[in-house]
Amino acid sequence: MDKQRRKFLKIAGATALAGVSAPAVVKLTSSPSFASSGQGAAADSHSTAKDAGGAQHDVGKKSIRYGMVIDMRKVYGKPELMQKAVDACHTVHNVPDFDKPENEIKWIWTMPFENVFPEHSSYHTSKITEDNEFFALCNHCDNPPCVRVCPTKATFKIEENGIVAMDYHRCIGCRFCMMGCPYGARSFNWFNPRDHIKVYNPDFATRTRGVVEKCNFCAERLPLGKEPACVEALKESGALVFGDLNDPDSEVRQLLDENPTIQRKPALGTKPSIFYIV
Amino acid sequence: MIEKALKGKPAYWMWLAILGVFIVIGAVCYLRQYMIGLGLTGMGRDLSWGLYISQFTFLVGVAAGGLMLVLPYYVHNYKAFGRITILGEFLAISAILMCLMFIMADIGQPLRGLNMMLHPTPNSMLFWDMVVLLGYLTLNIICGWVILTAERKQVKPPKWVYFFVYISIPFAVSIHTVTAMLYMGLPGRHFWLTAITAPRFLASAFAAGPALIVLACLIMKRVANFDVGKEAINKIATIIMYATIINGFFVLLEFFVGYYSQIPGHIHSLQYLFFGLEHHGHVYNNLVPFMWTFAIFCVGGLGLLAYGKIKDRLTDGLVAAACAMIFIGLYLDKGLGFVLGGLVVSPLHEIHEYLPTANEIGITLGIWATGFFVLTLLYKIALGVEHEVES
Numbered sequence: 001m002d003k004q005r006r007k008f009l010k011i012a013g014a015t016a017l018a019g020v021s022a023p024a025v026v027k028l029t030s031s032p033s034f035a036s037s038g039q040g041a042a043a044d045s046h047s048t049a050k051d052a053g054g055a056q057h058d059v060g061k062k063s064i065r066y067g068m069v070i071d072m073r074k075v076y077g078k079p080e081l082m083q084k085a086v087d088a089c090h091t092v093h094n095v096p097d098f099d100k101p102e103n104e105i106k107w108i109w110t111m112p113f114e115n116v117f118p119e120h121s122s123y124h125t126s127k128i129t130e131d132n133e134f135f136a137l138c139n140h141c142d143n144p145p146c147v148r149v150c151p152t153k154a155t156f157k158i159e160e161n162g163i164v165a166m167d168y169h170r171c172i173g174c175r176f177c178m179m180g181c182p183y184g185a186r187s188f189n190w191f192n193p194r195d196h197i198k199v200y201n202p203d204f205a206t207r208t209r210g211v212v213e214k215c216n217f218c219a220e221r222l223p224l225g226k227e228p229a230c231v232e233a234l235k236e237s238g239a240l241v242f243g244d245l246n247d248p249d250s251e252v253r254q255l256l257d258e259n260p261t262i263q264r265k266p267a268l269g270t271k272p273s274i275f276y277i278v
Numbered sequence: 279m280i281e282k283a284l285k286g287k288p289a290y291w292m293w294l295a296i297l298g299v300f301i302v303i304g305a306v307c308y309l310r311q312y313m314i315g316l317g318l319t320g321m322g323r324d325l326s327w328g329l330y331i332s333q334f335t336f337l338v339g340v341a342a343g344g345l346m347l348v349l350p351y352y353v354h355n356y357k358a359f360g361r362i363t364i365l366g367e368f369l370a371i372s373a374i375l376m377c378l379m380f381i382m383a384d385i386g387q388p389l390r391g392l393n394m395m396l397h398p399t400p401n402s403m404l405f406w407d408m409v410v411l412l413g414y415l416t417l418n419i420i421c422g423w424v425i426l427t428a429e430r431k432q433v434k435p436p437k438w439v440y441f442f443v444y445i446s447i448p449f450a451v452s453i454h455t456v457t458a459m460l461y462m463g464l465p466g467r468h469f470w471l472t473a474i475t476a477p478r479f480l481a482s483a484f485a486a487g488p489a490l491i492v493l494a495c496l497i498m499k500r501v502a503n504f505d506v507g508k509e510a511i512n513k514i515a516t517i518i519m520y521a522t523i524i525n526g527f528f529v530l531l532e533f534f535v536g537y538y539s540q541i542p543g544h545i546h547s548l549q550y551l552f553f554g555l556e557h558h559g560h561v562y563n564n565l566v567p568f569m570w571t572f573a574i575f576c577v578g579g580l581g582l583l584a585y586g587k588i589k590d591r592l593t594d595g596l597v598a599a600a601c602a603m604i605f606i607g608l609y610l611d612k613g614l615g616f617v618l619g620g621l622v623v624s625p626l627h628e629i630h631e632y633l634p635t636a637n638e639i640g641i642t643l644g645i646w647a648t649g650f651f652v653l654t655l656l657y658k659i660a661l662g663v664e665h666e667v668e669s
Contacts, residue, residue: 017416021395102322102630111626118627136626145465151404152393172393173316173386176404178326182466184625188326188386190317209315210386268465 065162066140066217067245067273068231069255074239076132081237082110085135088233089215094206096189096196105187107215108137108230113278119265129278135240137230138185138215139264139272140164146177146186155212162245162273163217171211178212182268186214217242245273279430282662283655289501294654297647304644307637308383316386319638324624327617329634329642330384334377336486336613337649338457339479341373341414343487345450346517352443358509361664364429365491367422368656370450373487374415376649383641403459410452417446422656430663454479461620468543469620472535478528479612485521486608488514489601494657496598504661508592515583515597522576522604529611543623550629551619557629564631565618568610575607 075081089095089108098104110133113120117134144164146155154171157164178186192209200206204220207213218228226232231240243250252275255261261275311318321328344366350356351363382388399405420442428435458476461467492514498504536544549555552570554563582600586592618632634642 100322102324103317104323115626115628148401149403149464151399151402151408152390152397153399154393154397170390170393170397171387172390174381174384174404175326175386176402176460179467180464182464182625184324187323188316190322191315208387212386265466270465 063160063162063246065142065245065273066222066242067162067252067275068217068228068243069241069252069259069261069275069277070135071239071241071255071259071277072132072134073277074237075234076128078237079110079133081234081239082133082135085230085233085240086110088229091199092201092218092221092229093204093216094193094197094201095213096193097198098191098196103190105189105193105213107187107213108135110134111136117262117264119267120262134276134278136183136185136264137274138164138217139183139270139274140215140217142271142273143269145180145182145268145270149176149180151176158219161219161222163219165216165219166213168205168207168211168213173210173212175212182265182270183272186212188212279426279659279663282659282666285662286658290654290658294651297651297654300643300647301651302644303640304642304647307640307644310637311383311641312388316384318635320632320634322630324626324628325618325621325630325632327384327621328632329638330380332613332617333642333645334380334384335457335479335617336609337373337377337380338411338453339483339608339612340487340490341370341377342450342454342480342483343485343490344370344418345447346484346488346514346521347491348443348450349447350513352440353447356513358507358513362491362495362506362510364422364426364660365494365657366487367418367425368660369487369491369494369653370418371415371422371656372649372653374411374418374453375652376645377411378415379645379648380642383645403456403463407453407456407460410449410456414446414449414453417442417449421446426660426663429667432667451480454483461616466625467620468541469547472532474528474531478525478532481521481525481528482608482612483521485518485525486605486612488518488521489605489608492518492601493598493605494653496594496601498657498661499594502661504664511597512592515587515592515600518601518604519580519583522580522608525608525611526576546623547619550622551615555622555629560629562622562629562631564633565615569615569619572607572610572615575603575610579603579607 086106086108090097090106093107095105095107113125113129113132113134116136122129140163142162144155144157147157147164150156151174152170152172154167155164155177156167173188175188178188189207189209189211194206194208197206218226221228227235228240228242231242234240241251241255243252245252245256247253255277256275259277261277263272263275266272319328319330347359347363347366351359382391385391394405394408421439424439425435425443428439455476458479461470462473462475464470492511495504495506495511499506533548536548546555550562551565552573554561554566556562579600579602582596582603583592586596586600622629622631624630
C-alpha cells in the first residue's frame with residue numbers, strides 16, 4: 001500500500017512539474033519566437049559595428065520608423081501652450097490624475113532643462129533654459145532597454161513602425177521596464193486609476209491597478225489618419241512635428257536636414273526617436 | 279520523516295508560535311496591499327523598487343551561501359562538513375521560498391505571474407532568474423530529502439543523487455550571478471552598471487549564508503543538543519573571513535572608480551550612502567548610519583574572528599557575536615544600501631529617499647517569519663534524524 005502511494009505521488013509530482021513547464025518549453029522551441037529574436041540580435045550587432053559610438057541611427061531602412069521633432073523655439077515663453085499638449089494627451093488616453101508626485105501617471109510632461117537633459121553641462125545656464133520647461137515623453141527608442149528587460153513581452157517594439165507599445169493585459173507589474181528606461185518615461189498604477197480619471201474617453205481603454213503605462217505615440221489614432229494628440233493640440237505653433245524618420249520627404253526629415261538637434265542621453269545607445277531643437 | 283517536526287519541547291512550540299504571530303500580521307498586511315494596491319508601500323514613480331526587491335536580492339545570496347558547505351564536502355571530500363551540508367541545503371530551500379514570496383509581494387498583478395512561463399522571454403534576465411531559482415529550489419529539495427532519507431536508513435545515498443548534487447554547485451553560483459545581472463545591464467543606472475556587481479554579490483553571499491548557518495548551529499547546540507564540532511565551525515569561520523574581506527575589497531574598488539574618475543553618476547550613490555548627497559541645498563543622508571554600521575560590523579566581525587584564530591580561543595560566544603555582526607552588516611549593505619542607493623538619483627535627476635511604510639514592513643517581517651518557520655521545521659526534521667541515528 002505504502003509503496004503504491006509513493007509511486008503514485010512520484011508520478012503525480014513529475015506530471016505536475018511537466019505540465020507547468022510545458023508551455024514555456026513549447027514556446028521557446030517553436031521556431032517563430034527563435035527566428036524573431038535571432039533577427040533582432042543580428043540587426044543589433046550590425047548597427048553597433050557600423051558606428052562604434054552607438055549614437056548614430058540606422059538610416060535608410062525600408063520600414064516606417066515614427067519619430068518626432070520638438071521645436072522648442074516655438075513654445076519658449078508659452079507654458080500654457082505646452083500644458084495644452086499635455087492635457088490633450090492625458091484626456092485622450094484616460095490618464096488618471098493623482099495628487100501625490102509618487103503616485104503620478106504621466107505620458108508627456110514638462111520639466112526643467114537640467115532634468116530632461118541631466119548630462120548636458122554648461123558653464124552658465126542660458127536665459128532660455130533657465131526660464132523654460134522642456135517636454136519629456138517616451139523616446140520610442142530604436143534599441144529600447146525596456147523591451148529588452150520585460151519578462152513577458154508585455155512591452156514590445158512594433159517592427160512595422162518602430163513604436164514601443166504596451167499590452168496592459170499581459171503586464172505583471174514587475175516594473176523592470178521602469179528600471180530599464182533611462183528617461184523615466186514610464187508610470188506605474190500604484191492605485192486603481194479608474195477612480196482618478198477626470199474626463200472619461202470611451203474610445204481608449206482604461207488601465208487596471210498594478211500595470212505600467214506610458215506614451216504610445218497614439219498608435220490607436222494613427223490608423224484613423226489622425227496625428228498624435230499632443231501634435232494635433234499644438235498644430236498651429238508647429239512645435240511638435242511627427243512623421244516617418246525613414247521617409248526622406250517627410251516633414252520630420254526636412255526639419256532634421258535643416259536644423260541641428262539634440263537628444264536625451266545619446267551615449268546610452270538607445271537611439272531615441274525624439275529630437276529636440278533648442 | 280515529517281512527523282519529526284510534530285514533536286518538540288515547549289520552547290520549540292513557543293518559537294513557532296512567535297513566528298506564527300508575525301506570519302498572521304504579514305498575511306493581513308498583504309491582504310490590505312492586495313485589495314488596495316502597491317501604493318501602500320513607500321515606492322513611487324521615481325523609486326519603483328524598494329524593500330521587497332532588496333530583501334529578495336539579499337536572500338538569493340543567503341540561498342547561494344549554502345554552496346560554501348556543499349562544495350568542500352562533495353568536491354574536496356572535506357569530512358568535517360558531513361553533518362552540516364544538509365543544513366546548507368535546507369537553508370537554501372527556505373531562503374528561496376522567501377525570495378519567491380518577496381517577488382510575489384512586489385508585483386502589481388500577482389495573478390498574472392504565470393505569464394512568465396506562458397510568454398517566456400529569453401532576453402529578459404528576470405526570466406532566467408526564475409529559471410535558475412526554481413531549478414535551484416528543486417535541486418535542493420531533491421538532494422536534501424534523498425540524502426536525509428538515506429542517512430536515516432543508514433545506507434549510502436543512491437548514486438543518481440550525486441548527479442543533482444554536482445549540478446547544484448554551478449546552479450548556486452548562477453542564481454546570484456543572474457540576480458546581479460538584473461541590475462548590471464541597465465543603461466543609465468550608474469551604481470549598478472558595473473561588472474563587479476556579480477562577484478561582489480557572490481562574495482557577500484559566501485559570507486552571509488555561512489554566517490547564518492553558524493548562528494543556527496550554535497543555537498541548536500544550546501537548545502537541541504546538536505554539536506557540529508569545533509573543526510567545522512573553525513573552517514566555516516575561515517571561509518566567512520575570506521569572503522568578507524573580498525567583499526570589502528570590491529567595495530573599496532567601487533570607491534576608487536567613483537572618486538578617482540570623478541564621473542558624477544558613479545559618485546552620487548556612494549556619496550549618498552556613506553556621506554550624504556547634497557542637492558539644491560538639502561542633504562539627503564538617511565542611509566548613512568546604516569552603511570557605516572555595515573562597515574563597522576564587517577571590520578569588527580573580522581577583528582573578532584581574527585583575534586579568536588590568533589589566540590586560538592574561538593569560543594562559541596565570540597564566533598556567534600562575529601557571525602551576527604557580519605550577517606547584519608552584509609544585510610545592511612545588500613539588503614538595503616545596494617538597491618535603495620542605486621535608485622536615489624532618478625533618471626530625471628531628482629533625489630528620492632526611500633521610507634518604507636508600516637504595511638510594507640509588516641509584509642516584509644511576515645515573509646521573513648514564514649522563511650524562518652519553514653527553516654525551523656526543516657532543521658527540526660534534520661536534527662530528529664541525526665538524533666535517531668545516534669541512538
